Amino acid sequence: MNFESVSSYIKSPNSQITESPNSLCLHIARWVVPVSRHPIENGAIATFKGKIIDVGPASEIRSSYSADIKDHGDSILCPALINTHSHLELSPLKRHFSPSSSFVGWVRSLVEARDQIRAEDWVPAISSAIREMRKNGIIAVGDVGNLDIIPLFFSSKNDGTWPFSGIFFHELICPAPNGAEEEIFLSAPFVNGKINEPMDIPRPSFHYSFSAHAPYSVAPSVLKAIKAWDRSHNMPFSIHVAESEDEIEFLQGGHGPLIELMKEKGHWPLDYDLPKVSPVRYLESLGLLDRHTVCVHCVQVDRDDIAILAKTGAGVCLCPRSNMFLGVGAAPSEELYAAGVSLALGTDSLASNDQLSIFAEMASLSEVAPCLPPEAIFRAGTRGGAKALGISGEVGSLAEGKNATFLSVESGPVGVKEVLEFLVHEGYKKLGYWIIG
Ligand SMILES: [Zn+2]
Structure with a gap:
């Protein structure tokens, strides 16, 4: 693989970037959407040396600070987006599959x-996927991989x-596992035994964790071992949960098409008993659900499962476009929201989605869950x-102390009731440029 070519791909984002000088700067616009508070009409964001130092009505901020002013006109200034669940290593499979109606069939393919x-397809495909995400306003990812491609990719250029x-x-x-749970982490090819130290990675805010x-x-013994590792390293734990009916059928009854797949791979019979309960109840019984666990998908969950997720504080990452592509149904996001479950959004991979855009996921989610505000x-x-990935101190909202990297979205004359609706429905068409304060 030629990793020398990586930086040139990443250094040429398609979207325009406006940078502030390394001095105090006020960004004013028709709307500022901090997320951590209500939208502010005629708002302002004060930035200094890469950090947000104040957010509020432009009249107040302007009277408080003497600084360069950048006027973004009728735009909406909002936080950059978080893709909580992606698989960049599957990017070479873009457009390889058609929408499916068989989950297990898709897994097999x-x-x-x-x-x-x-080998020569990895770098251009991953670089293109990264460019796509940046163009679509994504600043942070929870990227999942079981090959060693992505760690090699980002450690090849420490600049x-x-x-x-x-x-x-x-x-x-x-x-x-054959009773060798403790060996799993040591045998990870790119950790080289240094499991107590973060990887040598370019950005201090990009961390390393294990997921199931x-x-x-x-x-089950490995599930518990992974969660224990993540817990002891203060890292989030991520797992695909209740994505398809096939999964429910397998865990609850020990039958269905997943059995055939297990047999093909030589994993059947199992050397442990199936739980005979729902995936969410199973994970709870193993002690895996807490505020630092991200359950990805949660399409096939019932009322009891939702109550467990709410009680334990586990977060749910919705992937509406991937679920649609695989024909597994739609997560009960309105019920999850009503129960107080913390929600995040992910694109999943380009093997089950035709684009890597959280704005597009928002628009799709609003279609399948019209009552979701x-x-x-x-x-x-x-x-x-940001909460799901444990990085809400840096990104995810516009507030004092957060990174001063945010988005400008072109808007028409929208009122306070429409501004968030506009972002959800039109954001993917109207993203203007990145602002680095
Ligand atoms: Zn996934």
């Missing part, structure tokens, strides 16, 4: 196609050209994602 990716904050989740698939693929593909949807794509 995915494994086959992934094993045939040519700040990796553009995202967030987490790389090293995903484990391990249906049969799914309740059906990882043995636009402020809840926009929060899922910003502050909710």
Whole structure:
């Protein structure tokens, strides 16, 4: 692989960037949407040396600070977006699959196609995916991978050209541990045994964690070992949960098409008993659900599952466009929101989505969940994602102390009731440029 070419891909984002000088600067606009508080009409953001130092009505901020003023006119200034669940390593499979109606069939095809990716296709495909995310206003990712492609990718250039904050989740698939749980982390190819230290990565806010693929593909002892590692390193734990009916059928009854797949891979019979309960109840029984766990998908959850998620504080990352692509249904996001579950948004990979855009996920979510308030949807794509990834001290909202990197979205004359609706429905068409204060 030629990693020398990586930086040139990343250094030429398609979207325009406006940078502030390294001095105090006031960004004023018709609307400022901090997310952590109500939208501010005729608002302002004061920035200094890469940090936000104040947010409020332009009249107040202007009288408080003597500074350069950048007037963004009728635009909406809002936080950059968080893609809480992606798989950049699957980017070479863009447009490889058509929308599916068989989850297990898609998994089978995915494994086959992934094993045939040519070495020379990784860097251009991943670089293109990164450019796409930046163009779509994404500042942080929770990227999942079980090959060593992405860690090699971002450690090959330690010069700040990796553009995202967030987490790389090293995903484990391990249906049969054979009693060697403690060896799993040591055998990870790119950790080299230094599991107590963060990886040598370009951005201090990009962290490393372990995740489990799914309740059906990882043995219970390994699930607990992964969560224990994440807990002891103060890192979030991520897992695909209740994505398809096939998963429910397998865990609850020990039958269905996942059995055939397990047999094909030589993982059947299992050396442990299936839980005979829902995936959410199973994870709860293993002690895996808490505020630092991100349950990805949660399409096939019932009222009891939602109550468990709310009670434990576990977050849910919705991936509406991927769910649609795979024909697995739509998550009950309105019920999850009503129960007080913390929501985030993810694109999943280009093997089950045709674009990497959180704005597009927001628009899709509003279609499948028309009663979900636009402020809840926009929060899922910003502050909710930052919370899920443990980076809300840096990104996800516009507030004092946060990174001064945010978005300008072109808007017409929208009122206070429409501004969030406008972002959710039109944001993906109207993203203007990045602002780096
Ligand atoms: Zn996924």
